Amino acid sequence: MNPFTFLRTLFKGPTPRMMAAQLRKPSGVPAGKVAKRMNEVNAFLYGVVLDELQLPPNARVLELGFGNGLTTLPLLERAPDMHYTGLDYSAAMVAAASKTFSSRIAGGRAELHEGSSDRMPFADASFDAVFGVNTIYFWDERDAHLREIKRVLRPGGRFFAGYRDRTSMLALPFVQYGFTMYEPAEWEQVLTAAGFSDVRTVLREEPEREWGGVRFTVKSCCTSAVRG
Secondary structure, eight states, rough: OOHHHHHHHHHHHOOHHHHHHHSSSSOSTHHHHHHHHHHHHHHHHHHHHHHOOOOOOEEEEEEEETTGGGGHEEEHHHHTTOEEEEESHHHHHHHHHHHHHHHHHTTTEEEEEEEEETTSSSSSTOOOEEEEEEEEGGOTTTHHHHHHHHEEEEEEEEEEEEEOHHHHHHTTTTGGGGGGOHHHHHHHHHHTTTTTTTEEEEEEEEOOOEEEEEEOOOOEEEEEEOOO
């Protein structure tokens, strides 16, 4: 069973609005299964984002919305000298990722926090890079999140946002409930207006997807920008 079919089966009964709420903030009994299947759905997109991350030695990196953490493990393997910090809105995901990263946490190379990226508990200029995958859809006060990201990035640090373009997302029935979607050119304009520089986007076409009998093409997007 492909991941999109599983999600439709998993949420059979609950409304698209309820599905959207779980994707925004996994909680309760479904949280573990939602995270596991979203890892599969988003594996290609995560690969695009992680390939774009070019980190200096001993980099300090912040991930926004890490889920259960399994999709981040390839990054930790590529850059074993980095210090990883994660911030997630979901207590259930913090608990799950604490197990995923247990050895690195014990070794002082990783730390996890529960919270929102519009009010981050980190000092100014703390990180060389900040990244998040499928987080920008849920930013109700977008400018507040971007101000905080700029604040915690070091001068010259880069922010990476992984997402699917609006055209791809519109094929899914739950996105009308609390999702704000962008085409790459629109998101680039948002970042430029927020004071970021050297804005660039990488696009990769994913294998064809299916939802409710409808097949559609999905594009993985990674837009990055430097703290101005």
